[in-house]
Amino acid sequence: MAEKNKQDGGESAHHHGAGRYFLIWAALLVFTLTTVITGRMDLGSANLPLAMIIATVKATLVVLFFMHLWDSEGINRLVFCVALVFVLVLLAGVFGDLLTRMPDALPTGRHAHTLEGGDLPTVPAMNPHAD
Amino acid sequence: MSSSDAAAHGHGGHGDEHASNPHLAHHFDSMATQDHASRLGMWLFLGTEVLLFAGLFLGYSVYRHFYHDTFRFASHTLNLTMGTINTIVLISSSFTVAMAHHMVKKGNNKAAAGLLVFTIICALAFLCIKAFEYQHKFAEGALPGKWFTFEEMKGMPGANMFFTIYFLTTGLHAFHVIVGMTILVWVLKKVVKGQVDADYNIPVELGGLYWHLVDLVWIFLFPLLYLI
Numbered sequence: 001m002a003e004k005n006k007q008d009g010g011e012s013a014h015h016h017g018a019g020r021y022f023l024i025w026a027a028l029l030v031f032t033l034t035t036v037i038t039g040r041m042d043l044g045s046a047n048l049p050l051a052m053i054i055a056t057v058k059a060t061l062v063v064l065f066f067m068h069l070w071d072s073e074g075i076n077r078l079v080f081c082v083a084l085v086f087v088l089v090l091l092a093g094v095f096g097d098l099l100t101r102m103p104d105a106l107p108t109g110r111h112a113h114t115l116e117g118g119d120l121p122t123v124p125a126m127n128p129h130a131d
Numbered sequence: 132m133s134s135s136d137a138a139a140h141g142h143g144g145h146g147d148e149h150a151s152n153p154h155l156a157h158h159f160d161s162m163a164t165q166d167h168a169s170r171l172g173m174w175l176f177l178g179t180e181v182l183l184f185a186g187l188f189l190g191y192s193v194y195r196h197f198y199h200d201t202f203r204f205a206s207h208t209l210n211l212t213m214g215t216i217n218t219i220v221l222i223s224s225s226f227t228v229a230m231a232h233h234m235v236k237k238g239n240n241k242a243a244a245g246l247l248v249f250t251i252i253c254a255l256a257f258l259c260i261k262a263f264e265y266q267h268k269f270a271e272g273a274l275p276g277k278w279f280t281f282e283e284m285k286g287m288p289g290a291n292m293f294f295t296i297y298f299l300t301t302g303l304h305a306f307h308v309i310v311g312m313t314i315l316v317w318v319l320k321k322v323v324k325g326q327v328d329a330d331y332n333i334p335v336e337l338g339g340l341y342w343h344l345v346d347l348v349w350i351f352l353f354p355l356l357y358l359i
Contacts, residue, residue, distance in 0.1 A: 035354055110288065
């Protein structure tokens with residue numbers, strides 16, 4: 001195990017071409033412009049998922065290539081993925097509660113939702129994209 | 132605890148690398164093991180940072196769920212141009228800090244120093260733009276809780292919650308920008324003094340990782356607050 005880790009450590013110390021960084025940077029800028037343009041278009045209930053998908057793709061690029069999780073030691077990938085899993089547990093627990101409450105147990109003045117509506121703005125924060 | 136002491140005391144089999152490498156701490160076998168441990172420690176810390184921000188993202192999700200129309204309306208009262216410029220500034224600074232690490236690994240500390248200076252200027256620019264936005268919100272009264280006096284959204288349910296979450300998330304993020312900037316100044320000092328080089332550059336790498344996390348959080352904050 002220790003030997004293997006040492007080898008991994010050695011590998012991740014290798015160079016990556018600056019070209020890769022330029023490419024990721026360009027991609028991030030393109031995605032930013034895309035999300036700004038589509039964010040101001042009226043796509044109805046598709047606006048939120050689309051913005052979240054673009055953000056997740058951007059975050060994945062940053063994590064994998066700027067932060068080198070792509071070719072980092074496996075244990076680092078595990079640590080980050082575990083953090084993401086706990087984010088999902090947090091969101092699932094809280095929304096599991098909120099979405100199954102009786103209406104009287106929710107704050108007054110809230111906007112009407114249909115409980116079965118597929119366009120609920122749930123879990124916008126993070127997805128386990130890195131695994 | 133200097134590693135040269137360790138080498139002087141003669142630690143058997145692995146004395147060689149300790150003698151030749153002043154960066155290698157006494158309790159590590161080799162530089163590879165030490166770098167591995169440093170990197171793992173940083174990722175563990177970044178994992179806790181993700182969870183810290185996850186709490187705020189959760190708060191956003193819950194209140195957006197309750198007051199989705201208000202949140203959609205409120206997001207359009209933010210200055211999209213400034214938000215977009217700040218996104219580009221942060222993404223570009225993330226790129227230059229990655230390039231700075233690349234340059235140090237190539238032994239080009241001069242180029243790395245230039246890239247780090249640019250990154251730090253980006254951090255300052257981000258904070259300045261953010262300050263202008265905050266100033267505007269203060270003038271409008273688009274503020275959290277009982278300080279909320281924003282005419283444009285008067286009487287909308289959950290309106291002050293949007294701005295509570297806006298100031299909490301962007302405030303905590305701005306604090307991270309300040310911390311990240313401080314770390315980058317420390318890294319820059321090491322680069323200029325030649326304390327990091329092609330063989331030993333873990334401070335540049337880990338400082339960069341922290342800066343990428345700041346970028347990462349903003350990548351999600353930007354669309355949630357400004358766009359949708």
